[in-house]
Amino acid sequence: MHNYSKYSDEALFKMVIDGTQHAYTEIYKRYSNLLHSHAFFKLQDREEAKDVVQELFVNLWDKRHLIQLESNLSGYLYRTLRNKILNIIAHKKVQAAHEASLQLFLDSKPVPTDYQTRDKQLTLLIESEIQSLPKKMKEIFILSRKDHLSHKEISEKLNISEKTVKNQVNNALKILRSKFGLLIFLIYYLK
Incomplete structure (x- = not known):
C-alpha cells in the first residue's frame, strides 16, 4: 500500500x-x-x-x-x-x-376568570382584524383557518389557482402577525 x-x-x-x-x-x-x-x-x-x-x-x-x-x-x-x-x-x-x-408566558398564568376575559378580548381583536382584511383575502383565510379546507379545496370552491390561495393565506398571516406578534397569534390558532 x-x-x-x-x-x-x-x-x-x-x-x-x-x-x-x-x-x-x-x-x-x-x-x-x-x-x-x-x-x-x-x-x-x-x-x-x-x-x-x-x-x-x-x-x-x-x-x-x-x-x-x-x-x-x-x-x-x-x-x-x-x-x-x-x-x-x-x-x-x-x-x-x-x-x-415561552416559559415566561407559561409562568405568568392569570387567574381563570381574568384569563377567560383576556382570551375573549384577544379573540374579538383578532376577529376584528380578520374582518378588516381585503374581501377575497378574508374569504380565503376563513375557509383555510376556520373551515379547515385545504388550498386545493379552496381553489376548486372559488375557481382560482392553488398558488393564489397560498399567497392570500400567507399575506393574511403576515398582516395578522404584524398586528399581534407571533406568540399571541400562535397561541390563538393552536388552542
Missing part, C-alpha cells in the same frame, strides 16, 4: 479532489482529533463535537470539487469548523431565547 503520510496537505487534497480515498483518510487521521478537541472546548459537548467534525469531513469529501483553498488545508478546516460552531452557538441562543419567552 502507498504511504500517504509523507505527502503535504496540499498534495493530499489534490488527490482527494481526484477521488483518492486513502488521501482523504490520511487528512482525517491528521486533523480529526485536533478538530474534535477544538470543537469540544467550544461546545462543551462530546457528542456535538463529534457530530460537527464528522459533518465537516463528510462535506470535505462530498464537496471536494467545489472547495477552493485560499490558504492551506489546515486553515480551511479550522475556518470551516469555526463557522459551523458559531452557527450551532447562534442556533442555541435563539432556541434558548424562544424557550425562555
Whole structure:
C-alpha cells in the first residue's frame, strides 16, 4: 500500500479532489482529533463535537470539487469548523431565547376568570382584524383557518389557482402577525 503520510496537505487534497480515498483518510487521521478537541472546548459537548467534525469531513469529501483553498488545508478546516460552531452557538441562543419567552408566558398564568376575559378580548381583536382584511383575502383565510379546507379545496370552491390561495393565506398571516406578534397569534390558532 502507498504511504500517504509523507505527502503535504496540499498534495493530499489534490488527490482527494481526484477521488483518492486513502488521501482523504490520511487528512482525517491528521486533523480529526485536533478538530474534535477544538470543537469540544467550544461546545462543551462530546457528542456535538463529534457530530460537527464528522459533518465537516463528510462535506470535505462530498464537496471536494467545489472547495477552493485560499490558504492551506489546515486553515480551511479550522475556518470551516469555526463557522459551523458559531452557527450551532447562534442556533442555541435563539432556541434558548424562544424557550425562555415561552416559559415566561407559561409562568405568568392569570387567574381563570381574568384569563377567560383576556382570551375573549384577544379573540374579538383578532376577529376584528380578520374582518378588516381585503374581501377575497378574508374569504380565503376563513375557509383555510376556520373551515379547515385545504388550498386545493379552496381553489376548486372559488375557481382560482392553488398558488393564489397560498399567497392570500400567507399575506393574511403576515398582516395578522404584524398586528399581534407571533406568540399571541400562535397561541390563538393552536388552542
